[in-house]
Amino acid sequence: MSLQKCFEIILKYWPSFLLGIRTTLIVAISGTAIGLVIGLFVGGIRAIRLDKTSPVSLKLFKRFIDAVLKVYIEVFRGTPMMVQAVFIYYLVYTNIVHWDKMVAAIFVISINTGAYMAEIVRSGIQAVDPGQNEAGRSLGMSSGQTMMNVVLPQAIRNAFPAIGNELIVNIKDSSVLMIISITELMFQSNSIAGTTYRFTETYFVTAMIYLALTSISSVVLSRIERKLNHTRTSLPQSDTNAHSMAIARKGADYADN
Amino acid sequence: MPIIEVRNVRKSFDGMGVLRDICFDVEKGEVVCLIGPSGSGKSTMLRCINLLEDIDAGKITVLSEDISAIRDINAYRRRVGMVFQQFNLFANKNVLDNCILAQMKVLKKDRKSAQETAMEQLKKVGMADFAKAYPSTLSGGQKQRVAIARALCMEPEIMLFDEPTSALDPEMVGEVLSVIRDLANEDMTMVIVTHEMAFAKEVADKVVFMDNGIILEEGSPEEIFNDPKNERTRQFLSRVIKKEFVS
Numbered sequence: 009m010s011l012q013k014c015f016e017i018i019l020k021y022w023p024s025f026l027l028g029i030r031t032t033l034i035v036a037i038s039g040t041a042i043g044l045v046i047g048l049f050v051g052g053i054r055a056i057r058l059d060k061t062s063p064v065s066l067k068l069f070k071r072f073i074d075a076v077l078k079v080y081i082e083v084f085r086g087t088p089m090m091v092q093a094v095f096i097y098y099l100v101y102t103n104i105v106h107w108d109k110m111v112a113a114i115f116v117i118s119i120n121t122g123a124y125m126a127e128i129v130r131s132g133i134q135a136v137d138p139g140q141n142e143a144g145r146s147l148g149m150s151s152g153q154t155m156m157n158v159v160l161p162q163a164i165r166n167a168f169p170a171i172g173n174e175l176i177v178n179i180k181d182s183s184v185l186m187i188i189s190i191t192e193l194m195f196q197s198n199s200i201a202g203t204t205y206r207f208t209e210t211y212f213v214t215a216m217i218y219l220a221l222t223s224i225s226s227v228v229l230s231r232i233e234r235k236l237n238h239t240r241t242s243l244p245q246s247d248t249n250a251h252s253m254a255i256a257r258k259g260a261d262y263a264d265n
Numbered sequence: 266m267p268i269i270e271v272r273n274v275r276k277s278f279d280g281m282g283v284l285r286d287i288c289f290d291v292e293k294g295e296v297v298c299l300i301g302p303s304g305s306g307k308s309t310m311l312r313c314i315n316l317l318e319d320i321d322a323g324k325i326t327v328l329s330e331d332i333s334a335i336r337d338i339n340a341y342r343r344r345v346g347m348v349f350q351q352f353n354l355f356a357n358k359n360v361l362d363n364c365i366l367a368q369m370k371v372l373k374k375d376r377k378s379a380q381e382t383a384m385e386q387l388k389k390v391g392m393a394d395f396a397k398a399y400p401s402t403l404s405g406g407q408k409q410r411v412a413i414a415r416a417l418c419m420e421p422e423i424m425l426f427d428e429p430t431s432a433l434d435p436e437m438v439g440e441v442l443s444v445i446r447d448l449a450n451e452d453m454t455m456v457i458v459t460h461e462m463a464f465a466k467e468v469a470d471k472v473v474f475m476d477n478g479i480i481l482e483e484g485s486p487e488e489i490f491n492d493p494k495n496e497r498t499r500q501f502l503s504r505v506i507k508k509e510f511v512s
Contacts, residue, residue, distance in 0.1 A: 059338060060319055143353035143412075146315055147367035147419055148343030157366055161357045 009208040017209055021200045028196030029217060031110075035185060035192060036178040039117030043178075044171060046118065047125020050077050052160060054126065055133040056151060077126070084123035090184040092116050097188045113185045113192075121174055128174070132167030133159055165236050172229035176222045183218075193217060266329065268293045268423065268454055269314065274323035276309060283309045285478035287323070291423075291471075294452040298465035298486075301475035302501060307458040308350075310475070311425050314456065315347050328422060343371055346416030350428040352408040354400040354415070360387065361396040364415045372419065379418075386414040390444045406437030410444055417448075424448065426457040462505055466490050474498045 018025070054077055058067055084092065097112045136159050144154030164171070183194035193214060201210040267290035276284040283306045291297050299307040312318045314325060316338055325332050328344060335341050355363050364383035368374045374382070387393040390410040400408055409429055416424060426445065430438040442464050449455065449468045459465055465472055465486065472489040474482045482495045493499045 137351075137353070137356075139349060139351050139353040140355060142317055143347075143349065143355065144367070145339075146317070146342055146347035146349075147416070148339045148341075148371040149367050150339055153370045157370065158355045158357065165357070 009212060013206055013209040014213050017200065017204060017206060017213055021204075024196045024200055025193070025213070025217065027191055028193035029221070031190060031192040032179060032182050032194075033221070035110075035113050035117055035182045035190070036175065038114050039121050039182070040171075040175040040178050042114070042118035043121025043125045043174065046122025047127075047129045048160070048164075050080070050122060050126035051129025051133065052155060053077065055130050056155065059151070081123045081126055084120050085127075088184070089116065089120045089181060090187050092120060093185050093188050109188050109190045112188055113182075113190045117178060117182060117185065121178060124174060125171065128167050128170045129163060132163035132170075135166050136162045168229075168233050168236055172225075172233070175229065176225055179221050179225060180218055267291055267326075268295075268328060269456070270324075270326040271310070271314075272324045272326075274310070274313065274325060275321045276306075276313060276318065277321060282478050284313070284320070287475075287478075287480055289473055289480060289483060291454060291456060293454055295470045296449045296455045296457065296468050297471045297473060298469040299456065299458045299473050299475060300460070300462065300465055300489075300501075301481075304477075305475040306478045307475050308427050311347075311427050311456060311458050315342060315345055315425055317347075339371065343367075343419050344422050346419060346421035346424045348409070348412050348416055348424065348426045348429050350431050352400075352405070352412045352432070354403075354408055354412055356400055359397050359399050360392060360403075360411050363400070363411060364418050367415075368418050382418050383414070386417045387411070389417075389447070390414045391440075404437060405433045406440045409433065409437075409441045413441075413444055413448075423454045423456070426455065426459070428458050428460065430459070430461055460505070462490070462502070474501070476501070 054074060056070070058070055093113070093116045096116055097107075097109070100107055100112065133155075140158050140162065141151075141154055144158045145151065149157070182192055186192060186195035186198065189195060197210055197214040201207045204210060269291035271287055271289050274284050274287040275282070285306075287306070287310060289297070299310065301307055309318060313320050314327065314332075316332060316335070320333065327341075330341070332341065354360075355366065358366060361380065361383055364386065365374075365376065365379035368379035368382060369376065372379075384393055384396065387396060390413055392407060392410050392414060395403065395407065395411070400411070403411065413429075429445065430441050433441065438461065442461065445455070445457070445464075446468055457465070457469075467486075469486050471483060472486050473480055474489060474493075474495070476497055482489060482493060482498045488494075489498065490502065493502060
């Protein structure tokens with residue numbers, strides 16, 4: 009492998025790489041975003057605990073929904089995304105509608121991510137102090153209102169590192185979607201390698217591009233995480249509390265005398 | 266008719282009887298302190314009144330309603346404020362937003378009038394200057410005062426306090442107790458679970474001594490603290506009061 013060849017490939021084929029990067033980012037980012045929305049719904053519903061006074065019909069309905077969601081999560085976590093992609097793409101293509109490959113790709117990556125996000129959101133919700141829920145309920149808010157306004161925002165903040173991790177996973181794993189021939193980075197790399205016969209160099213460049221994309225994402229994600237944590241403070245309690253400061257000062261005066 | 270009427274209440278967790286045949290009354294405007302050793306069921310009793318726990322047997326009547334038959338739990342809880350040992354301020358909201366959230370969601374107030382009520386209540390507990398602060402920057406005593414203001418914003422008819430000072434550093438207990446004392450002077454009906462015997466003696470109209478899931482003795486603070494009838498009460502009081510004396 010020669011680095012010089014790598015540069016030659018970049019110089020000659022950069023528009024193809026760029027197109028690939030664009031498609032990869034579109035698929036990965038929209039897939040993560042839609043997946044998060046799916047995850048919030050699925051994980052949120054799964055985390056709801058009905059009151060004992062709820063009507064029996066509602067309890068049964070909740071049980072049924074829980075079972076359906078559990079199956080969804082198990083199926084999509086338990087099968088490879090590559091298989092999901094070809095199966096769903098052809099299933100819809102031959103039986104329902106001749107759909108766009110990009111739409112299919114975003115659809116597949118979204119519901120796949122949704123299954124993982126659901127579990128992330130659910131564990132995030134369960135990590136929120138139950139006292140937060142009790143406080144909301146004791147003020148007369150419904151479980152839905154408490155969930156939306158108090159518990160879920162904290163759950164998202166708790167789970168943010170795991171949520172961000174899904175974006176990084178998706179940037180890399182969207183490469184398997186080349187199986188339905190969308191023009192993402194891996195697909196473009198295959199065609200470049202096929203044209204130049206420089207397999208090692210081409211895929212080295214590809215790997216470096218993926219690494220750059222994921223590194224940039226990491227930096228952006230940790231910035232967002234810091235912003236989200238503005239309601240937390242690292243200051244010691246005693247320094248933020250005028251009352252205990254006063255007592256500390258009094259103590260100092262006493263020592264001086 | 267008493268505003269809270271507890272009759273033959275039983276409750277067990279995993280076969281362990283936590284409340285075993287509890288009966289007591291709270292009159293309107295009365296301050297009742299529940300005292301007793303840890304694990305005696307005081308907090309569970311309080312949580313049952315706010316429907317955070319279900320009772321296994323017996324009957325609790327609050328504001329002339331049998332609460333186990335209540336359809337709209339949320340409407341009921343709005344009328345019965347609760348203050349927790351661990352404060353439970355909403356960690357994702359600042360002090361002011363903690364106080365207006367339920368007003369807007371439950372009472373359907375607009376933001377402006379909710380804010381007015383909130384600031385009024387915060388002023389009362391001396392926390393108005395901290396309206397924009399997040400709970401994580403407050404001391405325990407400050408958090409608890411905000412929690413009390415938050416509950417009062419809903420204009421409850423009854424306030425329940427579950428060991429409001431037990432999680433506080435000793436020097437912060439006073440500020441919280443003085444807020445509760447002010448409430449007592451305004452004739453708010455209150456049930457307070459507490460380990461602060463001097464405070465119970467001072468504010469309570471009635472003291473209820475619980476041990477091991479049953480009420481051993483109840484009466485005026487003078488009766489309970491100066492002349493306890495029950496041997497177990499005497500033992501408990503001598504132990505805790507001696508401790509208070511030492512510290």
